[in-house]
Amino acid sequence: MTKKAPGKAYQKGISIIELNDMFPDEKTATKWFEDVIWPNGRHCPKCGGLRTREASHKYMPYWCTDCRSYFSVKTNTAMQSSNVSLRQWAIAIYLCLTNLKSVSSIKLSRDVKVSQPTAWFMMQRIREAWACDEGQDPFDGTVEFDETYVGGVRKNSRTRSAGKPRDAGRWT
Numbered sequence: 122m123t124k125k126a127p128g129k130a131y132q133k134g135i136s137i138i139e140l141n142d143m144f145p146d147e148k149t150a151t152k153w154f155e156d157v158i159w160p161n162g163r164h165c166p167k168c169g170g171l172r173t174r175e176a177s178h179k180y181m182p183y184w185c186t187d188c189r190s191y192f193s194v195k196t197n198t199a200m201q202s203s204n205v206s207l208r209q210w211a212i213a214i215y216l217c218l219t220n221l222k223s224v225s226s227i228k229l230s231r232d233v234k235v236s237q238p239t240a241w242f243m244m245q246r247i248r249e250a251w252a253c254d255e256g257q258d259p260f261d262g263t264v265e266f267d268e269t270y271v272g273g274v275r276k277n278s279r280t281r282s283a284g285k286p287r288d289a290g291r292w293t
């Protein structure tokens with residue numbers, strides 16, 4: 122019997138066309154990020170408050186009644202500062218996690234239609250956020266999307282990659 126490791130199906134990489142089916146639009150990608158970032162329910166990224174509700178703001182779909190501010194799933198993450206859509210982020214994350222050795226920023230920039238410097242920036246953030254191992258399936262529930270990583274505030278320990286040289290598998 123072949124042991125079915127998590128994400129094994131993705132070890133050969135995933136095609137753009139499959140990703141396009143998985144994330145057909147911004148709404149699907151947003152839902153995915155919300156499920157990953159708020160697995161126990163939506164909370165305010167600014168104060169941590171749970172008393173939130175939907176708002177009509179164009180870019181900030183939620184409102185925190187505790188600290189009285191708008192937020193979105195991008196708020197206080199590295200994703201908020203860019204014009205990259207969540208769909209582009211989601212596809213980039215999948216491409217990076219499933220094709221770890223072969224993805225270059227040039228290739229990524231073509232695949233998700235961003236500039237090469239933007240693609241490079243995204244790859245750095247993705248790498249920090251997901252502490253990714255090659256072939257890992259972001260959907261299998263074992264990968265944590267750590268807001269502190271995404272926010273760029275690196276805590277001193279990287280337990281999940283302990284023993285691995287920092288530059289191992291460095292992306293180009």
Ligand SMILES: [Zn+2]
Nearest residue numbers: 165168185188
């Ligand atoms: Zn709040």
